[in-house]
Amino acid sequence: MRIGYVVDAGCDLPQSIIDQENVVVLPIAVRIGEQVINDSRQDVVSQQFLDSGIAKDAAEAETIPYTVEQISELFLTKLVVDYDYVMVQTITASRSPIYERCVQASFKILSEYHAPREAAGFATPFNMRVVDTGTLFTGQAVVAWEAIQLRHNGTSTQAIRNRIDRVIANTHGFLVTPDLYYIRNRGRAKGDRSVSLLSAALGTTLDIKPLLYANRGMTKPVAKLRGFEPACEKMLNYATRAVGQGLLTPVVSLAYGGDLDEMRNMPGYASLKQACLNNGVTLLESMMSLTGLINIGAGTLSVAFAQEGVFNFD
Structure with a gap:
């Protein structure tokens, strides 16, 4: 067939x-x-x-x-x-x-x-x-x-x-965006006011970056960290831990809204890549689609993998 x-x-x-x-x-x-x-x-x-x-x-x-x-x-x-x-x-x-x-x-x-x-x-x-x-x-x-x-x-x-x-x-998707004002303005253009001007201003002033999570049609923030790179590192560490524990399907997907060499120099990337090599897991690396760039902004990093059970965010 x-x-x-x-x-x-x-x-x-x-x-x-x-x-x-x-x-x-x-x-x-x-x-x-x-x-x-x-x-x-x-x-x-x-x-x-x-x-x-x-x-x-x-x-x-x-x-x-x-x-x-x-x-x-x-x-x-x-x-x-x-x-x-x-x-x-x-x-x-x-x-x-x-x-x-x-x-x-x-x-x-x-x-x-x-x-x-x-x-x-x-x-x-x-x-x-x-x-x-x-x-x-x-x-x-x-x-x-x-x-x-x-x-x-x-x-x-x-x-x-x-x-x-x-x-x-059982697919767990995560992303971190560097620009909360962009997310706020983009949301307003689509009628979504979940990120207010105040939260965007405070987040930008304090350099707080939310770690967003998607699963089964639901999206929500699961952590807030100070600094874009620390937030990305925590996100990549989630994936590294999952690879070590065992995945439902042996693949991890990464996408970045910019030059992929920038992504490869981020903290947490090298550990994830090594974990994938050690465990026979395919690491997919992609420049983010234009649609993704429009909706969540340039410079955003996203990762996803499939692991059974309730995900532990600790």
Whole structure:
């Protein structure tokens, strides 16, 4: 069976893996002022954004995911012919309309796929599943990486579904951003006022950086540390400890909103890399997607992994 995977542009799976494994990316258009940039998860687009002068205005940007009609067209003109089964993995539905749009599109796709498949010479059925990963960015990459390994192993679609559900439930994503004012302004532009002007001002004045956590559709701060690098080090230490204890799937995903050499020089990175080498764990490293940069700001560091059980933040 020909199995295909679709992710949205916010998924921080390295571009090399996306290209090698033919992972299909649902683009997200980004409108900043009068300029529109198409994010299809390419490092060159993220780098151009970081190098440009428009990054300072990004908090007011509008992100425009594919519509139901565009998703349906992509499937009915291409994917229902290229594959027999497609799993769509989206950013958490609590933060984006992408999941709901893909579900709506699936009704049209599953009722109209017969004609294009028959025209291409395929008499067998087509099926698809839309999955809410319940996480963001690097967390999505962990789920996608596991799905790719299952495809390589010749795993059945039902077994893939069961395994991916288990990985999603136990994927722990973290991020630290250097600029609370950006998060506040970005949130206000989207109608989210969870970071107030006072908390942003105090956090900036005292150099307090919250460590944010995502799991099962929920996002929350789990620690506050003084200084960006100490906060990043604590976050990376969480991942290092988890690697030593044992992961549900042997992968850790890292993404950084800047030059990856800067990330590799951060405290805690070397220990994490060594722990991964010692335990046979793949360390994915990626420049953050343009969508991620728009939503949480340049310079943000994110890490994710899958470990069963309630996570211990001590």
